[in-house]
Amino acid sequence: MASTRRLRLAAAALASALALTATxxxxxxxxxxxxxxxxxxxxxxxxxxxxxxxxxxxxxxxxxxxxxxxxxxxxxxxxxxxxxxxxxxxxxxxxxxxxxxxxxxxxxxxxxxxxxxxxxxxxxxxxxxxxxxxxxxxxxxxxxxxxxxxDVDVMLYRTDVLKQYGIKNPPKTWDELKDSAATITDKSGKKVHGWQFKGMDDHLNAINSTWESFLCQAGGSLTSADYTASTQNSEAGRTAMNYMRSFYDEGISPVGTSALNGFIDGKVAMFPFFQSVIANVKDGGAKTEGNWAVAPMPEGPKSGCSMVxxxxxxxxxxxxxxxxxxxxxxxxxxxxxxxxxxxxxxxxxxxxxxxxxxxxxxxxxxxxxxxxxxxxxxxxxxxxPDLLLQDRHAFSTRWEAQKAAVVAGVNGQKKVGDALGSIDEQVNQALEAEK
CATH class of the missing domain: 3.40.190.10 (Periplasmic binding protein-like II)
Structure with missing residues (x-):
């Protein structure tokens, strides 16, 4: 309810500002x-x-x-x-x-x-x-x-790490991603982790772009076509979250490890984020120079789309x-x-x-x-443009709800259905306030 009230107050304040300045x-x-x-x-x-x-x-x-x-x-x-x-x-x-x-x-x-x-x-x-x-x-x-x-979400990968563990090319599908990541994690004795979902680390806000990319790849949407109902607790939503959760259930990825810092240090082999993070990777200097590259996102069950x-x-x-x-x-x-x-x-x-x-x-x-x-x-x-046009509706409520619920659903603190249901419940309140 607090998020809904904030949304109403913000809209009222902006409308008031327009009236004052227009006069x-x-x-x-x-x-x-x-x-x-x-x-x-x-x-x-x-x-x-x-x-x-x-x-x-x-x-x-x-x-x-x-x-x-x-x-x-x-x-x-x-x-x-x-x-x-x-x-x-x-x-x-x-x-x-x-x-x-x-x-x-x-x-x-x-x-x-x-x-x-x-x-x-x-x-x-x-x-x-x-x-x-x-x-x-x-x-x-x-x-x-x-x-x-x-910006678009892409996949960054350590060319040196993939080569060291016998992986010739960056993964192109969800299945290939999980197989490649598991190979690196297992063969390195977990000294190097094959994959980290950006946002399951020290940059919590990033879970929003990560989650919405994987939801999209599973064929899901944030809202109904008319933007009036949250639609994350769906078959596509459960497919995406269960896939992400499997990396932590199976010990392939470590909750809390920084995707970016781990990548720079060579302790995370692959991670997804907006391509502008390349500027940060380059700041790694000798640690990263000549040892990384960018690939399109691995395609999910329905597409290879990502967050914009x-x-x-x-x-x-x-x-x-x-x-x-x-x-x-x-x-x-x-x-x-x-x-x-x-x-x-x-x-x-x-x-x-x-x-x-x-x-x-x-x-x-x-x-x-x-x-x-x-x-x-x-x-x-x-x-x-579809995903971002959906995201515009109840944006602040959704991004706050996802930061808590997606992390909890992926790391096992909540059941997947409960996590997605929590997002829908909070977002629907905010969407109702928009009407």
Missing amino acids: ACSSAEKPSEAGGKATIDFWSMPYWIGKDDKVKELVDEFNASQSKVTVNYTQLEWKDGRDKIKQALGAGTGPDVWLMNNGLELDYLKAGVLAPLDKLGYTKKDTDAFLPLSKVNEFDGKLYGAPLYF GGHSLVAQAASKHLDAAGTFMRWLASPERSAQYMDFYGIFPYDLAKVDPAVKKTVDANIAKDSNWNAIFTQLKRNT
Whole structure:
């Protein structure tokens, strides 16, 4: 009930923010931007993985290139940045432009807080250039988020460890994955574990993307087609959770061992996560250099799909400077800048056939110099917007419920049916509040 109450309060606060700011920004009071520089506020977490200062550098670069727009940048922390944005908007203030997860948040959309891209100077040609996955940012037929980059769950594997234990190729199916992982764990005397599900370790929030990927591969869904009912306690849900649980029941994987740190140290052979974790793996230096690679996710009973993530820019509908906000968004989320985000393995969010040839050349060169991009783009093609559009509904409740229930169901603290039923019960309360 607490989650449901929080959802209602958040929606009410955002609706209140819209009413307040809309009143303050009537057409009679709105200042002209033509006579001088428009100043806008941009709030963001440091989305450039491993280089917290890079976003500020980009904002500085934008400001130096402009004569009519100035951006004031506020860098927030990941632990509470989203909450600070929501609280500021609820108080009738907040930024003109900010960072939001791909898929966006339903309470912002329903409260009318976000400006559609066509009100920010985006043309149909602009939005048609986005990859089809940009549909994750649609609501009632309009796009509200400009994608900076996409993430997809992929499989990372230690080439040296697989070779040491006689495994020639990364596994392509659930059965092959379990067999390969068991071989490594057994032959190493459990000194190396063949597999770890990201999120069954020290990064608990990651269980959400891991779980939703395996649920999808089993043919499951998060909600009904009309988004009104949670559907995880299903045959597909039980298939996925029983499969994951078998790794711990059979001693193949260790609960609590860090997937990322274990992988860097060579004590975990394979794990799944968003491909942008590659930036962290590379930080392993000599421990990982030349000893790892990326593969598409092993296919489950129904498909090889996986969770989609990444980040977009959004703007406040009540901003006094929508034109300036759009100018900044089109620059920061442009093909030119998005090609730079490939440095931390953010997936280029544009159709290569619809961007400037110079940008295409840059992207092609990035792909050519790193064979891991082939696996990443193979995984990208397997995914649709469906899972993330479902996840938008009762998002915060679901992700909190899954962190507790999935871990408990997989490690044996709860029966599988009880764990899935617990998720459905909590999420259905939140879905009811959305109606």
